[in-house]
Amino acid sequence: MATLSPARKQYLEFKQQFPDAILMYQVGDFFETFDEDAYITARELQIVRTTRTYSRGKERVPLAGIPKHALENYVGKLIHRGYKVVVCEQVGEVSKGRDVVERAVTRILTAGTLSEPNLLPVRQNNYLVAISTGRVQTALAAVDVSTGEFMVTWFAPDDLPVALDAELQRLAPVECLLVEGTHKEDYQFPANNVTITHCPPYFYQEEAAYQRLCRQFGVQSLESYGCEGQPQAIAAAGAIVAYLEKMNGSLLSLLTALHSYSTNQFMVLDAHTQRNLELLQGTRSGTLQGSLLAVLDRTITPMGARLLRRTLTQPLLDLNILNGRLESIEELYESPAIRTRFTMSLQELGDLERVSGRIRQGTAVRNEVLGLRDYLAELPTLRDLLQSCESNLLLEIAEDLDPCPQVRDLINQALLRPDEEGDEGDEGRMIRPGYHAELDELFNSIRDSRRWMISLEARERQRTGIKALKVGFNKVFGYYIEVSNANLKLVPSDYMRKQTLVNAERFITPELKEHEALILSAVERIEEMERSIYADVLRQIAFYYPQLMGSAAAVARIDVLLSLSEVAAHQGYVRPVLEQGRCLQIVGGRHPVVEYTLNGDVFIPNDTNLEAASAERIVLLTGPNMAGKSTYLRQVALITLLAQIGSFVPARKAQIGLVDRIFTRVGAEDDIASGKSTFMVEMEETATILHHATSHSLIILDEIGRGTSTYDGLAIARAVVEHLHDEVQARTLFATHYHELAALSAQLGHLHVYTVAINEDDPNGIVFLHRVVPGCAERSFGVHVAKLAGMPPSIVKRAETVLSQLETNQAATIVPDQRSSTRADRVAESNGYYHPQSESNRAEPAPALYWQTEAARGIAEAVERGERAPSLDDIDVQAITPLDALNLLSFLQRHKKNAMY
Numbered sequence: 001m002a003t004l005s006p007a008r009k010q011y012l013e014f015k016q017q018f019p020d021a022i023l024m025y026q027v028g029d030f031f032e033t034f035d036e037d038a039y040i041t042a043r044e045l046q047i048v049r050t051t052r053t054y055s056r057g058k059e060r061v062p063l064a065g066i067p068k069h070a071l072e073n074y075v076g077k078l079i080h081r082g083y084k085v086v087v088c089e090q091v092g093e094v095s096k097g098r099d100v101v102e103r104a105v106t107r108i109l110t111a112g113t114l115s116e117p118n119l120l121p122v123r124q125n126n127y128l129v130a131i132s133t134g135r136v137q138t139a140l141a142a143v144d145v146s147t148g149e150f151m152v153t154w155f156a157p158d159d160l161p162v163a164l165d166a167e168l169q170r171l172a173p174v175e176c177l178l179v180e181g182t183h184k185e186d187y188q189f190p191a192n193n194v195t196i197t198h199c200p201p202y203f204y205q206e207e208a209a210y211q212r213l214c215r216q217f218g219v220q221s222l223e224s225y226g227c228e229g230q231p232q233a234i235a236a237a238g239a240i241v242a243y244l245e246k247m248n249g250s251l252l253s254l255l256t257a258l259h260s261y262s263t264n265q266f267m268v269l270d271a272h273t274q275r276n277l278e279l280l281q282g283t284r285s286g287t288l289q290g291s292l293l294a295v296l297d298r299t300i301t302p303m304g305a306r307l308l309r310r311t312l313t314q315p316l317l318d319l320n321i322l323n324g325r326l327e328s329i330e331e332l333y334e335s336p337a338i339r340t341r342f343t344m345s346l347q348e349l350g351d352l353e354r355v356s357g358r359i360r361q362g363t364a365v366r367n368e369v370l371g372l373r374d375y376l377a378e379l380p381t382l383r384d385l386l387q388s389c390e391s392n393l394l395l396e397i398a399e400d401l402d403p404c405p406q407v408r409d410l411i412n413q414a415l416l417r418p419d420e421e422g423d424e425g426d427e428g429r430m431i432r433p434g435y436h437a438e439l440d441e442l443f444n445s446i447r448d449s450r451r452w453m454i455s456l457e458a459r460e461r462q463r464t465g466i467k468a469l470k471v472g473f474n475k476v477f478g479y480y481i482e483v484s485n486a487n488l489k490l491v492p493s494d495y496m497r498k499q500t501l502v503n504a505e506r507f508i509t510p511e512l513k514e515h516e517a518l519i520l521s522a523v524e525r526i527e528e529m530e531r532s533i534y535a536d537v538l539r540q541i542a543f544y545y546p547q548l549m550g551s552a553a554a555v556a557r558i559d560v561l562l563s564l565s566e567v568a569a570h571q572g573y574v575r576p577v578l579e580q581g582r583c584l585q586i587v588g589g590r591h592p593v594v595e596y597t598l599n600g601d602v603f604i605p606n607d608t609n610l611e612a613a614s615a616e617r618i619v620l621l622t623g624p625n626m627a628g629k630s631t632y633l634r635q636v637a638l639i640t641l642l643a644q645i646g647s648f649v650p651a652r653k654a655q656i657g658l659v660d661r662i663f664t665r666v667g668a669e670d671d672i673a674s675g676k677s678t679f680m681v682e683m684e685e686t687a688t689i690l691h692h693a694t695s696h697s698l699i700i701l702d703e704i705g706r707g708t709s710t711y712d713g714l715a716i717a718r719a720v721v722e723h724l725h726d727e728v729q730a731r732t733l734f735a736t737h738y739h740e741l742a743a744l745s746a747q748l749g750h751l752h753v754y755t756v757a758i759n760e761d762d763p764n765g766i767v768f769l770h771r772v773v774p775g776c777a778e779r780s781f782g783v784h785v786a787k788l789a790g791m792p793p794s795i796v797k798r799a800e801t802v803l804s805q806l807e808t809n810q811a812a813t814i815v816p817d818q819r820s821s822t823r824a825d826r827v828a829e830s831n832g833y834y835h836p837q838s839e840s841n842r843a844e845p846a847p848a849l850y851w852q853t854e855a856a857r858g859i860a861e862a863v864e865r866g867e868r869a870p871s872l873d874d875i876d877v878q879a880i881t882p883l884d885a886l887n888l889l890s891f892l893q894r895h896k897k898n899a900m901y
Contacts, residue, residue, distance in 0.1 A: 006099035008061070014088050014105065021084040024075065026103065030065040031087070038062040044081055045074055075109060076119040082195045085109045108247045111195045112175030115146045115251065115361060117354065123297075123305035125149070129168070130177035130243070131187065132204050132236035138164060139232035141240050142171055146354050147306075148254035148549065150240075153261050154233045161188065162270050162688060163263055169271035170313040172280075177239050179204050188271055199239055206231045209238020216241050216255060226260030233260065250361050256546065267315035267644055268661040268692075272685055276664040276700075277637055278593065279312055292638060295596045296647070298566045300346040303353040303552050304559025311560060315644035317658055319578055325561065325646025326575055328391040332565035333648065339569070341385055342562050346555070348378040353552035360542045362535060366415060366430060369541070372548075373411040379403035379551060386558065394561075400554040402547045414537045430530050439529050446522040449515040453479065456512070466490050472506075479516045480506040564647045571596070573648035576639075581657040582696060584610040584640065584731050588652030591635035592642070595650060604628075604770035605652070608636050610731040616752045618725055621735040621772065622742060623756030624781035626788070628770040629735040630666060632756070633700045636733055637662050640698055659698045659731075663689040666702035679707030683716075690723060699724065699732040706737065714738045725750055742776035856884035863895055 004012070007027075011034060015023050022040060024031040033041040042049035042064040051060040066074045075085050087109065092102030109119075112128025120126050129142045139154040155163045165188040175195040178184070184196045202208060213222060213234065227233040237258055244251045275283065282290025288297075293312055299305040316322050332339050352375050358364040359372065379401055386398035416432045433440055457471040460481060470482045477499055483491055484504045495507035508516075541548075567573065571592070588605035595603040609616060623629050639649045643656045665685045686704060693699055704720055705713030717738050724732050725748045742753045755777040759767040766784055783799045855876060862868045872892065877885060 010100050010103065014086075014103070017105075018084075018086045018108075021086045021108070022078060024066075024071070024085060024087045026068070026087075026089045027065070028090075029068045031068060031071055032063055032065040034061050034063055036062075038064040040083070041066075041078070044078055044083070072116060072118045079109055079111050079114065079119065080193070082111070082193055084195075084197075110175055110197065110247065112143075112173065112197075113145055113244065113247045113251060115354075115358060115363065117351075117358075120146055120354075122302045122351070123299075124309055125171075125306050127171045127173040128175045128177070128240065128243075129171060129173040130199075130236045130239040131164075131182075132179070132232040132239065133182075134232045134235075137230070137232040139230065139236040140164060140167055141233070141236035142173065143240050143244075143255065145244065145251045145254060146357055147303075148256060148357055148360070149259075150237070150255045150257065151259040151261060152227055152233045152237045153263060154227075154230055155263075159263075162692060163268070165271040166269060166274070167263065169274045170269070177203075177243055179239075190271070190275075197243070199243060203239040203242045204235040206235050206238075209235050209242070212238045212241050212245075213258065216252060217257065222258070225258040227258065230260075250363070253360050253362075253542075254357050265317065267317060267641070267659060269313060269315070269641075270661075270663065270688070272688075273637075273662055273664045274313065276666045277634060277641070277662075279641075280309065290593065290597070292593055292641075295571075295592050296563065296567055298563040299559045300343065300562075301349050301555055301559050302351040303556040304346070304563065306353075307553075307556040308560045308563060311645050312641075315641050316646065317644070317660065319580060319658065322578055322644065322646045324391070324393045326578075326648075328389075328393040328561050329565045329568065329646065329648060330575055331389055331391045331394065332562060333568050333575075336569070338385070338389070339562060339565060342382075342558065345378060345382045345385060346559055346562070349375050349382075349555060352555060353549065356545060356548040356552060359538050359548075360545045362538050362542075364538060366418070366534070369411055369538070370415060370417055372541075373408050376403050376405075376408045376551075379555075382555070382558070394558070397554045397557050400550055402551050404544050404547050404551070407541055407544050407548070410537065410540055414533070431533050436529075436533050439526065439533065442522050442526050442529065446519050449518050452515055453519065456481075464490050464492055477506070478508075478520065479512055480508060481512070482506050568648035571650060573650050574653060576643040576649050576651075576654035576656050578643060579655070579657050582611065582731065583655055583657045584608060584636070584659075584698070585653075585655040586636065586639055586649075586651050587654070589635055589639050589654070590650040591631050592638055592650045594631055594635075606632055606635075606770075606772040608733075610733075615750060617729065617750035618721065618732040618734060618748070618752070620721070620741060620745070620751055620753045621733060621755070622737070622739055622753065622777040623735075624758060624766070624768070624777060625785040627756035627758060627768045629756055630702055631770075632772055633666070633702055633733045633735055634664075637664060637698060637700050657696075659696060660694055661692070661697040662700070663693055663697060664700040664702075665689060665704065666700065677707070682707050686720060690720070690728065693724075693728050693730050695729045697728075697730040699728075699730050699734075701732065702735045703737065704734070714740060717741060718744065721751065722748065739776055853880045853884050855879040856881075856888050859888060860891055863892065 011023070011025050014025070015035075015037075022033060022037045024033060026032075038049055039062060041047065045064075045066070047064055047066065049062060049064045052063050053060055071087070075087070078085050085108075086105055087107040088103050089106045090101050091104045091106075112126070114120055114126060125144045126146055127142045127144055129140060132139045132141075136157065137154050138157075138160055139152060141150075141152040143150045153167065168188060169190045172190050173194055175197060176184075176187075176189070177197050177199050179201055180198045182198070184194075210222065213225075214220060217225070222228045222234065227237070241252065241255070244255075269277075269279075274280070278291045280291055280293050281287055282294075284290060288294045293309060296312065297305060297308055299308055332342070350371055352372065355364060355368050355372050355375075358368060364372075380403050383398050383401045383403065386394050386401065389395065389398075414432060414435050416429055429443070431439055433443070453471070457469065460471070461467055461469050466483055466487045468484055468487060471479065472482055473479050480498055481495065482501075482504050483495075483506075488505060491505075491507065494509055496509065497505060498508050499506040586608040589608055590603050590605050608619075610619065611617065621629050621632065635650075639651060639654060640656055640659050641662060642649045643654065644659065665682065682704070686701070689699060689701075701720070705715075705717040707713070708716075717736060718741060721734060721741060721744060724730065724734075729750075745751050745753050753774070753776050754772050755775045757769040757771045757773050758781070759769055766781055783796060783803055786799065787796045859868075859875060872889075875885075875888065880888065
């Protein structure tokens with residue numbers, strides 16, 4: 001049996017502690033992976049996998065390594081692909097007589113616990129979430145360890161799964177903690193690459209979680225954090241603290257408070273709506289391109305960009321806050337000069353939020369701390385600009401902006417910039433002279449030796465006559481004098497050989513050895529002392545962490561307001577009028593994303609006039625494909641959403657009653673993994689809307705019922721329209737190709753029919769005018785669109801022939817039932833009988849049907865003429881088609897019911 005080498009044995013001991021992670025094991029200047037980890041690393045990083053013997057036998061071990069200097073780059077790729085990475089570094093010196101170098105696990109990295117700047121997206125948050133589910137409550141906690149943002153919310157059973165799915169879509173977590181035994185498929189995550197980490201049940205145990213949170217915040221109860229008495233909220237937040245404690249305890253220093261919030265504070269945007277409206281990413285690109293965020297994001301600072309993303313997905317319901325935002329944006333909008341001054345000031349600022357977090361954590365490097373000093377130096381200018389404004393919100397932001405002069409003074413006193421020149425012999429010094437007396441004494445003690453060492457090369461060249469002589473240093477051999485083989489005959493007698501190279505020899509002298517010993521012993525003490533002093537400086541700065549984070553939040557707020565005002569000025573947006581009513585009046589509305597991508601081409605604006613309490617509450621929109629129906633529907637939703645984040649809107653005028661929810665049902669997609677067809681997905685989404693919409697909601701429906709047969713689809717579409725009109729009474733835009741639904745306007749008093757205008761007189765075919773006008777489209781022009789798409793001419797010609805035949809035969813003419821002219825009538829009809837208000841209702845003729853066989857037509861006509869009673873006895877099922885059989889059955893049932901009255 002092979003005997004393991006000491007290094008192999010040490011590796012396996014570490015790997016046993018982290019079986020579910022990729023272990024990066026430092027060997028000199030490389031980090032190596034072994035066994036199965038090597039296969040994964042080589043495959044994911046596209047690097048070479050080799051084998052090596054690590055035992056006193058014949059066993060060869062798979063191996064894949066990466067250079068030490070490239071660790072973060074490669075680790076980031078592994079983490080973003082869902083792997084956990086453990087970094088095991090050499091912490092001891094390589095020395096003779098030891099079997100193995102001392103090593104220790106220094107970092108455990110997962111997608112949700114990253115705080116390294118190079119591994120994080122700069123302009124969006126990096127959320128770790130935990131979900132806890134109980135009998136009466138489900139809670140979601142989220143944390144961004146790079147900014148210290150820690151929050152929790154909870155949902156009642158009636159709100160699930162819509163509210164939870166909406167929050168997951170909004171937060172877009174990179175890692176989710178679930179209790180063991182829970183499956184990822186139980187939740188609707190916005191991305192397939194979210195890392196799922198299963199945690200033991202004790203992480204979620206309520207009492208332990210409560211104590212853990214109290215200990216974290218140094219309190220006796222959670223009353224002040226708003227989650228007292230919410231067991232699942234406490235469990236979810238406590239699980240996050242337990243997980244961070246296990247993975248990287250230093251991250252807990254960033255969690256200074258827990259923010260409890262309710263999704264009822266904001267407009268509800270379910271997961272489908274967020275995707276359908278393309279708020280954060282374009283549907284086709286899967287990236288920022290083509291999204292509303294791409295249009296609005298003119299932020300300058302990273303924290304401003306992150307806040308804009310959150311603002312966009314959390315529209316407000318508070319009229320006072322919204323008007324405050326609009327007032328501040330209007331002030332910036334009307335003054336290009338002040339916008340320019342704000343822009344110039346913000347351009348001097350970096351990621352104040354994340355730098356403050358790394359300082360609090362004790363991991364910030366010197367350049368980050370010096371950057372913080374420069375950012376703070378700009379804050380007084382920014383505050384003066386804010387104080388010169390008039391809007392209350394901008395003045396409020398100015399009050400929250402703390403330049404922290406104590407922090408600036410401390411950094412100036414303590415740290416040297418790398419490019420600042422110290423005294424001769426002080427190269428590489430980090431702590432400024434005069435800050436620490438003992439450190440200054442150490443530097444003074446070796447200053448003469450360093451100066452002597454710097455001048456040694458010139459002196460020895462002159463003394464020996466060897467012009468190519470060099471003085472060098474390395475960590476293994478220390479200081480040396482290097483002479484090429486060609487000049488060895490000129491070497492003085494006091495030179496002592498230290499190392500032989502291929503083309504040169506290295507020497508030392510007694511005097512060199514004396515100065516080297518003095519320098520190296522002092523340098524070791526200097527490095528240790530500088531690390532200690534630097535860590536103390538970070539601790540002193542961390543004392544001001546709350547003020548620094550408050551200033552970062554204030555900078556983010558002004559950055560977002562400036563971005564929205566810049567967009568409004570450049571895109572020609574106007575300030576909307578907001579109110580608590582249920583009107584929705586838009587004059588000259590435009591789709592913000594489509595308009596932005598036209599590159600100067602004219603966007604055709606359209607009006608919208610909806611009033612939940614007046615005559616026009618539902619717009620039934622007809623028109624051909626490609627005419628712009630979907631664009632119109634989405635632009636109304638986006639204008640409403642923009643108004644409720646406090647932004648100006650793309651229109652000439654807008655008056656909007658606050659909307660509590662926006663629901664959308666657009667597009668066609670299936671869910672193959674769950675075995676759901678396109679039509680099933682469509683019906684589920686529509687059902688969700690009908691169950692959760694209120695009279696204050698805005699509903700966008702595009703082509704309901706198109707995924708099934710014409711009869712079924714038309715029936716469902718009509719039933720949905722009637723329910724929205726009678727029961728929900730919400731402002732609704734309903735686009736359809738079922739032109740027969742237009743007749744409902746005669747029965748539904750709050751429904752009005754519009755169409756998208758076209759020009760059929762153009763010699764090249766129809767021209768889409770993109771104008772929404774009253775009226776109903778006569779047909780859909782689908783064959784014409786097929787022609788535009790490049791369909792082969794023979795197919796287009798054949799389709800036109802078939803279409804002409806179908807239109808002639810009236811294959812699917814369905815006239816809305818005029819009997820149900822009131823809400824009471826329709827309710828009665830839905831229960832299987834007619835409202836007995838009028839005798840004429842009972843004699844209403846049946847809808848005209850197209851019969852495929854003469855046998856079916858003959859029976860129907862005989863019943864119509866009264867020559868035979870409605871009966872199945874004389875039907876020859878072998879002589880009629882299946883469709884005729886279904887139509888005939890429906891026809892006979894209807895006539896039999898009429899005969900009962």
